[in-house]
Structure formats: structure tokens, C-alpha cells
Amino acid sequence: MIALGIIYLGLGLGQGLIRNALWQFYQTSSVHSLIKNLIFFVFIFSFAMLRLWVTLLVLTWGLKQSYVRGD
Secondary structure (H helix, E strand, O other), rough: OHHHHHHHHHHHHHHHHHHHHHHHHHHHHOOHHHHHHHHHHHHHHHHHHHHHHHHHHHHHHHHHHHHHHHH
């Protein structure tokens, strides 16, 4: 659980940095709004999917370790 918390903190920091960069792009770019919205949509769902898979990976690893140790 501690590993998952540390990973989430790292993902949160990375997501914040990318979100700020996207916000600057969104405010200053002359790209069509449909493209801007598509980029934002992909950003939101890619981080959601990444968090889901990381959670499953860490929990599966923990479950495997508990069986290996016999806990």
C-alpha cells in the first residue's frame, strides 16, 4: 500500500506538470477548439487508465507475494 501511495504521488505530480503545460497550450494556441478538446480528452482518460493499470499491477504483485510467503 505504501508503494501504491508513492506511485500515486509521482503520477499526481506528473499529471500536474502536464496539465499546466496543456493549459498554456490551450490558452495560447490558435489550433481549432475541436483539436484542443480532443487533446484534453486523451490526457484525462490516459491518466485515468494509467492509474487503473498501476493499481492493478501493484495489488496483483502484493497478492502474489502474500501467496509466495504463505501469509
